[in-house]
Amino acid sequence: xxxxxxxxxxxxxxxxxxxxxxxxxxxxxxxxxxxxxxxxxxxxxxxxxxxxxxxxxxxxxxxxxxxxxxxxxxxxxxxxxxxxxxxxxxxxxxxxxxxxxxxxxxxxxxxxxxxxxxxxxxxxxxxxxxxxxxxxxxxxxxxxxxxxxxxxxxxxxxxxxxxxxxxxxxxxxxxxxxxxxxxxxxxxxxxxxxxxxxxxxxxxxxxxxxxxxxxxxxxxxxxxxxxxxxxxxxxxxxxxxxxxxxxxxxxxxxxxxxxxxxxxxxxxxxxxxxxxxxxxxxxxxxxxxxxxxxxxxxxxxxxxxxxxxxxxxxxxxxxxxxxxxxxxxxxxxxxxxxxxxxxxxxxxxxxxxxxxxxxxxxxxxxxxxxxxxxxxxxxxxxxxxxxxxxxxxxxxxxxxxxxxxxxxxxxxxxxxxxxxxxxxxxxxxxxxxxxxxxxxxxxxxxxxxxxxxxxxxxxxxxxxxxxxxxxxxxxxxxxxxxxxxxx
Numbered sequence: 001x002x003x004x005x006x007x008x009x010x011x012x013x014x015x016x017x018x019x020x021x022x023x024x025x026x027x028x029x030x031x032x033x034x035x036x037x038x039x040x041x042x043x044x045x046x047x048x049x050x051x052x053x054x055x056x057x058x059x060x061x062x063x064x065x066x067x068x069x070x071x072x073x074x075x076x077x078x079x080x081x082x083x084x085x086x087x088x089x090x091x092x093x094x095x096x097x098x099x100x101x102x103x104x105x106x107x108x109x110x111x112x113x114x115x116x117x118x119x120x121x122x123x124x125x126x127x128x129x130x131x132x133x134x135x136x137x138x139x140x141x142x143x144x145x146x147x148x149x150x151x152x153x154x155x156x157x158x159x160x161x162x163x164x165x166x167x168x169x170x171x172x173x174x175x176x177x178x179x180x181x182x183x184x185x186x187x188x189x190x191x192x193x194x195x196x197x198x199x200x201x202x203x204x205x206x207x208x209x210x211x212x213x214x215x216x217x218x219x220x221x222x223x224x225x226x227x228x229x230x231x232x233x234x235x236x237x238x239x240x241x242x243x244x245x246x247x248x249x250x251x252x253x254x255x256x257x258x259x260x261x262x263x264x265x266x267x268x269x270x271x272x273x274x275x276x277x278x279x280x281x282x283x284x285x286x287x288x289x290x291x292x293x294x295x296x297x298x299x300x301x302x303x304x305x306x307x308x309x310x311x312x313x314x315x316x317x318x319x320x321x322x323x324x325x326x327x328x329x330x331x332x333x334x335x336x337x338x339x340x341x342x343x344x345x346x347x348x349x350x351x352x353x354x355x356x357x358x359x360x361x362x363x364x365x366x367x368x369x370x371x372x373x374x375x376x377x378x379x380x381x382x383x384x385x386x387x388x389x390x391x392x393x394x395x396x397x398x399x400x401x402x403x404x405x406x407x408x409x410x411x412x413x414x415x416x417x418x419x420x421x422x423x424x425x426x427x428x429x430x431x432x433x434x435x436x437x438x439x440x441x442x443x444x445x446x447x448x449x450x451x452x453x454x455x456x457x458x459x460x461x462x463x464x465x466x467x468x469x470x471x472x473x474x475x476x477x478x479x480x481x482x483x484x485x486x487x
Contacts, residue, residue, distance in 0.1 A: 038144075071089060101114055111126060291319065294325065405420070419458075422456055432474040
């Protein structure tokens with residue numbers, strides 16, 4: 001009997017100690033997760049680059065058939081000197097290349113375009129508040145800095161387990177975060193963030209040793225079950241001397257502030273009005289048809305579109321906005337559609353744009369979407385509106401940027417308003433025409449349209465036919481970009 005009791009006591013002690021060994025607290029899991037990543041505290045500088053597969057339903061060519069875009073990301077970080085340079089090379093349908101540099105130095109955040117095709121030779125100063133936000137956002141792509149920040153404020157309590165992973169749950173002001181760590185290695189596998197009805201999953205995998213640190217060879221982001229992007233590591237170096245020129249201002253660029261000017265209206269023809277610099281670099285046109293208004297685009301967000309409507313109503317009081325023309329389905333052109341629907345406006349667009357408009361409405365105002373009050377005036381190839389002496393034509397154009405693209409043509413004014421077929425920098429810096437711009441030129445010639453002025457949605461608002469022809473006939477003497485990152 002004594003031996004039986006003694007045996008049971010020994011077994012109990014064994015189970016107690018093994019249970020203590022296997023049990024973990026949130027703080028312990030995070031500390032182990034930090035330790036296995038290496039001695040990042042000694043890192044003063046690092047250089048990091050990836051090949052990125054970008055999948056964005058709202059910026060592709062065909063809303064219903066996703067095609068991945070191949071992008072490049074390159075990051076220089078000077079932790080000790082509090083400086084960074086984030087260089088991205090993004091490709092979008094129709095020949096658009098966004099060669100963007102995001103520079104942080106002297107506690108100030110700057111943005112500039114490496115090839116000048118989007119924002120010309122402007123060195124945009126976005127201030128100190130944007131510097132801190134970008135600094136933290138960039139470090140938020142690296143597990144060490146994520147866990148370091150979390151450890152500072154999380155409550156220490158027993159960690160959960162699903163058998164393969166330790167699970168650390170953190171409650172935020174807007175939702176919850178769930179961190180999963182491999183039980184064997186303590187490497188961070190994923191972070192699931194739930195907030196405002198959306199679920200974002202950030203994944204890390206294929207960790208590899210580099211300069212004594214562990215770096216994720218693969219990482220990705222998913223939104224509500226759909227892949228947003230996936231990164232594959234191509235370079236990581238730490239504590240190497242960075243070239244002095246990395247954080248220099250680009251030669252030949254002009255410093256400008258990023259303050260958005262107060263919106264105002266400019267008359268570009270009789271009963272034709274333009275609101276420039278909407279949300280920084282957008283131009284919205286509206287036409288007084290006598291007893292109703294036709295508006296172009298529902299830009300950026302419901303708040304931005306509401307600000308546009310307020311200016312319209314101030315300019316032309318008591319005249320309703322009866323129609324809004326959406327040039328294509330990209331979200332920066334249709335995200336404010338709920339505000340127009342509330343106003344009672346019908347949507348003029350190509351047939352293929354109807355579904356993305358409805359999906360956008362369901363995301364931004366689900367109650368309005370369920371009400372079914374949206375009215376389409378959809379067309380194929382061409383639609384005309386006339387009232388009194390004013391005539392408008394909406395023309396669908398074959399193009400490589402977005403399926404269902406169309407533009408507004410005012411035959412009497414010999415004017416075109418278009419979104420993304422032609423985008424020139426506001427500082428008038430010119431570069432050779434990309435594919436979609438050449439498609440616009442071919443379409444104008446084919447349809448024998450008489451055009452003296454083209455209004456651009458992005459950047460330079462009023463573009464003369466002479467300037468347009470100059471862009472079309474420009475010859476590129478060298479590639480627009482190289483396959484390697486240089487500064």
